Amino acid sequence: MKIVVCAKQTFDTEAVIALTADGQVNATGITLIIDPYSEFAVEQAIQMKEKDGGEVIVLTIGNAGAQSAIRHALAMGADSGVLVDDPAIAGGDSLATALILAKALEKLNPDIILGGFKSSDIAGAQVLPRVSSILNLPNVNVATHLEWADGKAQVTRELDDGVEIIEVALPAIIGAQQGLAEPRYPSVKGIMQSKKKPINTWTLADIGVDAGAVGAGAAKTKVVQYTLKEARKGGRIIEGEVPDVTKEVVQLTRTEAKVI
Amino acid sequence: MYQFNEEEQMILSMVDDICTDIIMPRAQEIDIQDEFPWDIHQVLAEQGIFSLCFAEEYGGAGVGLHCWLKMMEKIAAVSCAVSMMIANVSLGSAPVVLFGNEEQKQKVLPELASGEAQIAFGLTEPNAGSDIGGITTTAVKKGDKYVINGNKVFITSGSVSKYFSIFAKVIGEDGSRKLSCFLAEKDMPGLVIGRNEEKMGLHGSVTTQLFFENLEVPESAIIGQIGDGYKIVFQSLNKGRLNNGAQATGLVQAALKDATIYAKGRVQFGNPISEFQAIQFMIADMEIGLQTCHLMLDNAATLFEQKSPDLMKYASATKVVCSDMANKATADAVQIFGGYGYCKEYPVERYFRDSKIFPIFEGSNQIQRGIIAKAVYKEYNE
Numbered sequence: 001m002k003i004v005v006c007a008k009q010t011f012d013t014e015a016v017i018a019l020t021a022d023g024q025v026n027a028t029g030i031t032l033i034i035d036p037y038s039e040f041a042v043e044q045a046i047q048m049k050e051k052d053g054g055e056v057i058v059l060t061i062g063n064a065g066a067q068s069a070i071r072h073a074l075a076m077g078a079d080s081g082v083l084v085d086d087p088a089i090a091g092g093d094s095l096a097t098a099l100i101l102a103k104a105l106e107k108l109n110p111d112i113i114l115g116g117f118k119s120s121d122i123a124g125a126q127v128l129p130r131v132s133s134i135l136n137l138p139n140v141n142v143a144t145h146l147e148w149a150d151g152k153a154q155v156t157r158e159l160d161d162g163v164e165i166i167e168v169a170l171p172a173i174i175g176a177q178q179g180l181a182e183p184r185y186p187s188v189k190g191i192m193q194s195k196k197k198p199i200n201t202w203t204l205a206d207i208g209v210d211a212g213a214v215g216a217g218a219a220k221t222k223v224v225q226y227t228l229k230e231a232r233k234g235g236r237i238i239e240g241e242v243p244d245v246t247k248e249v250v251q252l253t254r255t256e257a258k259v260i
Numbered sequence: 261m262y263q264f265n266e267e268e269q270m271i272l273s274m275v276d277d278i279c280t281d282i283i284m285p286r287a288q289e290i291d292i293q294d295e296f297p298w299d300i301h302q303v304l305a306e307q308g309i310f311s312l313c314f315a316e317e318y319g320g321a322g323v324g325l326h327c328w329l330k331m332m333e334k335i336a337a338v339s340c341a342v343s344m345m346i347a348n349v350s351l352g353s354a355p356v357v358l359f360g361n362e363e364q365k366q367k368v369l370p371e372l373a374s375g376e377a378q379i380a381f382g383l384t385e386p387n388a389g390s391d392i393g394g395i396t397t398t399a400v401k402k403g404d405k406y407v408i409n410g411n412k413v414f415i416t417s418g419s420v421s422k423y424f425s426i427f428a429k430v431i432g433e434d435g436s437r438k439l440s441c442f443l444a445e446k447d448m449p450g451l452v453i454g455r456n457e458e459k460m461g462l463h464g465s466v467t468t469q470l471f472f473e474n475l476e477v478p479e480s481a482i483i484g485q486i487g488d489g490y491k492i493v494f495q496s497l498n499k500g501r502l503n504n505g506a507q508a509t510g511l512v513q514a515a516l517k518d519a520t521i522y523a524k525g526r527v528q529f530g531n532p533i534s535e536f537q538a539i540q541f542m543i544a545d546m547e548i549g550l551q552t553c554h555l556m557l558d559n560a561a562t563l564f565e566q567k568s569p570d571l572m573k574y575a576s577a578t579k580v581v582c583s584d585m586a587n588k589a590t591a592d593a594v595q596i597f598g599g600y601g602y603c604k605e606y607p608v609e610r611y612f613r614d615s616k617i618f619p620i621f622e623g624s625n626q627i628q629r630g631i632i633a634k635a636v637y638k639e640y641n642e
Binding site: 068075187192 | 266277278307309311312321322
């Protein structure tokens with residue numbers, strides 16, 4: 001089985017996010033990692049390969065720096081990587097991302113496509129459903145378990161109050177939720193082997209995407225502003241005799257906290 | 261400073277992850293139980309940590325010493341006891357790596373690299389610690405075998421090892437006594453594993469007595485040549501001392517981090533104690549020490565890779581500086597934590613106990629200074 005994992009590179013989940021003077025997300029000094037949701041998908045793909053054979057290809061959009069996310073997946077056990085890198089991509093939105101992935105996937109012609117159902121940074125959860133529209137393939141997201149056989153997949157999907165199990169014909173696009181597969185730590189051996197595994201770089205021309213169809217000019221959405229969450233304020237201890245303190249607390253819940 | 265390549269960075273990032281996710285949550289328990297943590301050993305083996313010590317032709321990863329030492333430092337910063345089992349594979353195997361023949365290397369190193377087997381370095385005796393010349397374990401040739409008698413103490417990982425690099429004096433027919441090194445195996449009759457010591461620190465790293473009661477080893481067990489003993493000891497310990505330096509540096513790092521976080525949160529006289537100069541000076545001294553340790557380790561590791569004839573002086577100096585710094589930094593960390601630092605609730609108490617061995621083992625710091633002085637004397641004649 002040929003498995004393609006759409007993987008994204010993102011900020012280290014422990015990084016402290018700050019904004020630059022002109023209101024953009026400050027990427028300076030931030031460690032970039034493979035997105036945790038992509039990593040669940042990579043692990044699932046490797047487990048499928050280990051069980052039934054086949055190959056795992058990691059597909060990423062980004063500049064040369066994004067190779068490290070692919071390398072991480074290769075060190076875990078994926079076989080090869082494809083990086084779509086083109087200056088025209090900059091400034092695009094999820095529509096463009098989906099179009100690029102769809103065209104690259106057409107070229108790779110996989111039996112199954114995995115990815116994170118959302119990313120840990122933007123969390124738009126837009127890309128895989130859009131890819132499925134473009135390719136006219138079934139898509140199941142928020143997947144926490146996957147069984148596959150005879151050209152079909154049974155996907156367990158997390159709902160607010162339980163799970164549903166959906167059957168789809170392959171090829172299909174499965175979006176991983178936490179719990180689908182617990183990512184392994186790459187071993188030293190895997191890391192050393194990863195440097196011998198190929199990462200192919202494709203331009204938009206290589207996959208037949210018109211530069212005008214992606215990038216800032218083609219974006220249907222525009223980020224107007226980023227604002228950081230207000231920092232949590234420290235608690236306040238009100239000291240004194242219990243009856244007095246109680247009165248004051250009740251008072252403050254009305255006047256200050258305004259919850260009553 | 262050495263720049264880690266992409267693979268080494270990936271390896272060190274993986275080490276960070278297993279330190280945070282797996283070793284750190286077990287560290288206190290390992291200290292309290294004082295039993296060899298086989299679960300952690302298995303994780304390290306699966307991740308290929310032991311392979312970092314060896315060349316590719318023997319199942320190793322073929323990375324340089326800098327990466328090995330940085331890995332050790334990271335692990336020692338979360339559990340010094342766990343770092344001991346790793347450091348010990350390096351020291352125990354050093355005689356084979358440096359002086360062993362191809363057959364010995366093929367037999368032992370792949371098993372060590374995979375973590376399937378461990379190896380102990382059998383040098384110290386009850387009456388021969390600093391004074392290696394005082395070793396009384398003997399080996400006598402009998403047919404095509406050597407018969408070894410004597411006993412060893414303070415042998416790290418002695419009770420969990422499959423292989424042993426044992427130092428003994430070969431008694432010649434002319435009465436000569438030549439210090440030599442033998443590769444012994446656990447199952448050989450006459451090799452008796454004694455009890456594990458109860459130590460002040462490094463709980464979970466086992467420290468064992470060994471007894472040789474007519475232990476017969478084949479001639480093929482000789483590492484190097486008969487009489488190579490001193491050479492093997494000193495060259496092996498050059499590597500061992502860098503391992504110790506890296507471990508001690510890990511303790512400095514841990515002490516600095518914990519003390520800083522605590523000092524910023526602990527309020528006295530209406531202010532976080534981190535605002536007080538008395539605390540700032542201790543924290544600053546830890547940072548100065550940490551930078552010093554890193555530079556000395558980096559330099560000594562480079563000299564090791566270059567096979568520099570000056571290595572010994574630098575390895576000894578590195579061991580002295582890092583181990584003294586670990587003692588000071590962990591003591592200061594306990595001081596900053598005050599009464600809480602004296603209790604087991606916080607890990608600084610463990611760091612303090614673990615640090616005390618570093619100026620003692622693998623050549624006390626007094627012996628190191630003697631080595632350094634002798635090297636200096638050689639440089640300035642007349």
